[in-house]
Amino acid sequence: MRIDKDLVAASATPLVLGILAEDASSYGYAILKRIRELSDGNMEWTDGMLYPLLHRLERLGQVKSTWQTSDQGRRRKHYALTEAGRQALADRQSQWAVVSETLDRIWHTRTQLPAIPQAVTP
Amino acid sequence: MSEHQIEQWRKHVQRRATLTNDDVAELEEHLRGQVDDLIASGLTEDEAFLVAVKRMGSVDELSREFAIEHSERLWKQLVLTADDPGESRARGRDLWLAICLGVGAALSLRAGLAWLDEDVFVRLVSVLVLPWVVAYFAWKRDVSARTVVSVAAGYAAVAALLVAYPFHDEQSDTLLLAVIHTPILLWLLMGVVYVGGDWRSGRRRMDFIRFTGEWAVYYFLLAAGGGLLLALAGATFNAVNIDAAVFLFEWVLPMGAAGAAVIAAWLVESKQNVIENIAPVLARVFSPLTVLLLVALLIAFAANPDVIDVERELLILMTVILVLVLALWLYAVSARPPQAPAGLADWLQVVLVVTAILVDLVVLIAMASRIAELGLTPNRAAALGLNILLLVNLAVSAWLGLAFVRGRRPVAALERWQTDYLPVYAAWAAVVVVLWGPLFDWA
Numbered sequence: 001m002r003i004d005k006d007l008v009a010a011s012a013t014p015l016v017l018g019i020l021a022e023d024a025s026s027y028g029y030a031i032l033k034r035i036r037e038l039s040d041g042n043m044e045w046t047d048g049m050l051y052p053l054l055h056r057l058e059r060l061g062q063v064k065s066t067w068q069t070s071d072q073g074r075r076r077k078h079y080a081l082t083e084a085g086r087q088a089l090a091d092r093q094s095q096w097a098v099v100s101e102t103l104d105r106i107w108h109t110r111t112q113l114p115a116i117p118q119a120v121t122p
Numbered sequence: 123m124s125e126h127q128i129e130q131w132r133k134h135v136q137r138r139a140t141l142t143n144d145d146v147a148e149l150e151e152h153l154r155g156q157v158d159d160l161i162a163s164g165l166t167e168d169e170a171f172l173v174a175v176k177r178m179g180s181v182d183e184l185s186r187e188f189a190i191e192h193s194e195r196l197w198k199q200l201v202l203t204a205d206d207p208g209e210s211r212a213r214g215r216d217l218w219l220a221i222c223l224g225v226g227a228a229l230s231l232r233a234g235l236a237w238l239d240e241d242v243f244v245r246l247v248s249v250l251v252l253p254w255v256v257a258y259f260a261w262k263r264d265v266s267a268r269t270v271v272s273v274a275a276g277y278a279a280v281a282a283l284l285v286a287y288p289f290h291d292e293q294s295d296t297l298l299l300a301v302i303h304t305p306i307l308l309w310l311l312m313g314v315v316y317v318g319g320d321w322r323s324g325r326r327r328m329d330f331i332r333f334t335g336e337w338a339v340y341y342f343l344l345a346a347g348g349g350l351l352l353a354l355a356g357a358t359f360n361a362v363n364i365d366a367a368v369f370l371f372e373w374v375l376p377m378g379a380a381g382a383a384v385i386a387a388w389l390v391e392s393k394q395n396v397i398e399n400i401a402p403v404l405a406r407v408f409s410p411l412t413v414l415l416l417v418a419l420l421i422a423f424a425a426n427p428d429v430i431d432v433e434r435e436l437l438i439l440m441t442v443i444l445v446l447v448l449a450l451w452l453y454a455v456s457a458r459p460p461q462a463p464a465g466l467a468d469w470l471q472v473v474l475v476v477t478a479i480l481v482d483l484v485v486l487i488a489m490a491s492r493i494a495e496l497g498l499t500p501n502r503a504a505a506l507g508l509n510i511l512l513l514v515n516l517a518v519s520a521w522l523g524l525a526f527v528r529g530r531r532p533v534a535a536l537e538r539w540q541t542d543y544l545p546v547y548a549a550w551a552a553v554v555v556v557l558w559g560p561l562f563d564w565a
């Protein structure tokens with residue numbers, strides 16, 4: 001199943017914040033691998049677009065970055081969640097909860113509607 | 123792994139002005155990680171490289187996305203990369219457009235001077251010149267017809283009001299205040315066109331603030347150069363006994379001053395990377411000096427509190443000082459890399475703003491009784507209103523700045539406050555232009 005582009009874009013920030021909340025810090029490629037893994041490859045990103053997003057979060061003070069050296073001896077930029085980032089993640093989570101609950105309800109009632117007359121007739 | 127291919131990819135990406143070396147290193151690290159994983163899953167080196175590059179996305183789109191996020195970089199490097207074929211042609215066209223519009227501004231000012239009553243001309247100076255700058259950006263930004271029409275309607279409304287208002291005479295204070303505030307209002311209105319109609323975006327508003335600072339510097343440089351040239355021409359004609367004063371001061375000076383407004387805008391647009399953001403540099407140089415000035419003022423007030431009472435125009439001077447402090451603060455903040463941690467310069471800015479607030483409060487408190495006693499003249503009311511607006515801005519700025527240097531808030535919060543506050547000044551200028559005359563009986 002392909003997920004609509006707008007939906008991917010809307011969920012990008014909470015996804016990245018959520019993944020960063022899992023570990024002390026992470027780097028771009030690992031974050032992307034984790035997204036593929038969690039969504040069973042259904043959420044397709046253009047890899048490069050992750051970085052402007054990370055930089056934006058850094059500007060807003062939600063993540064902090066440090067340069068570290070990878071096992072292969074390459075320079076790698078690590079990102080870690082800040083206190084403000086944790087707060088933002090909590091905000092996003094409650095917003096998404098409302099959205100998904102609302103959708104749930106409407107889909108739930110719609111599937112139930114035809115069932116009501118059957119329950120009354122006997 | 124095919125180092126050669128990665129090398130070529132890096133060179134290709136590095137040509138993009140909006141990507142720094144650190145960004146490229148970050149992307150390259152990603153690419154290498156992806157290639158390694160793909161090879162491990164059974165692809166050949168070439169296949170792995172192709173897939174990884176494809177997944178990374180088109181470099182054009184990527185650099186555009188980086189440009190949106192890092193608009194302060196875009197600002198420094200707006201000039202397209204040298205290997206762009208359409209570039210030199212586009213810049214040539216741009217120059218001609220700027221020259222034509224500059225001539226238009228010069229001619230319309232000169233025509234106004236020749237055909238309008240002096241009284242009406244004084245009211246309309248900025249209405250005669252600024253539309254040409256608006257036209258330049260309307261063309262540059264390719265803004266929608268709706269935006270152009272609304273801004274034009276705003277200009278027309280201001281012009282109509284200024285002409286229709288029955289100010290007492292040429293010297294009346296309300297007229298003078300309207301004339302001073304009109305360019306501010308019109309300039310901020312022009313900002314809507316400058317940001318391509320996207321006036322809700324805080325980051326685009328910041329670009330407009332940067333533009334304003336650079337424009338002022340360029341205009342000052344052009345004025346200084348033009349002034350020197352005029353003086354030389356006058357002296358030379360004098361030496362050969364030709365009286366050129368009328369030609370120089372009634373034709374060359376006003377037309378040059380009007381045309382320079384458009385040319386300065388063009389210079390900021392196209393030469394940004396030559397003089398790299400001079401306004402922030404000036405802000406950094408003058409911030410410590412201004413702190414010294416303010417501290418000296420505080421000491422003077424403390425040593426002799428009576429001095430505050432003597433000078434009635436102290437309030438106006440204080441307001442000008444606050445404008446200066448705000449400008450220093452804005453340009454220092456707008457130019458700092460948003461990710462950089464707080465440093466000494468940021469502390470200095472906070473000290474600057476806090477001392478300015480202190481000095482202003484001392485003056486306001488000392489003058490409160492005095493103002494009540496003397497009554498509110500149009501001048502004093504305008505100065506007091508602006509003073510309070512600036513004080514609110516600076517107080518919140520100081521608070522946010524302090525939170526920033528202590529690591530509590532990102533500098534983005536400070537930027538947002540400044541860009542959110544911008545319409546307040548436009549509203550204030552509009553209030554003074556529109557209401558001051560009727561409120562103070564056209565005095």
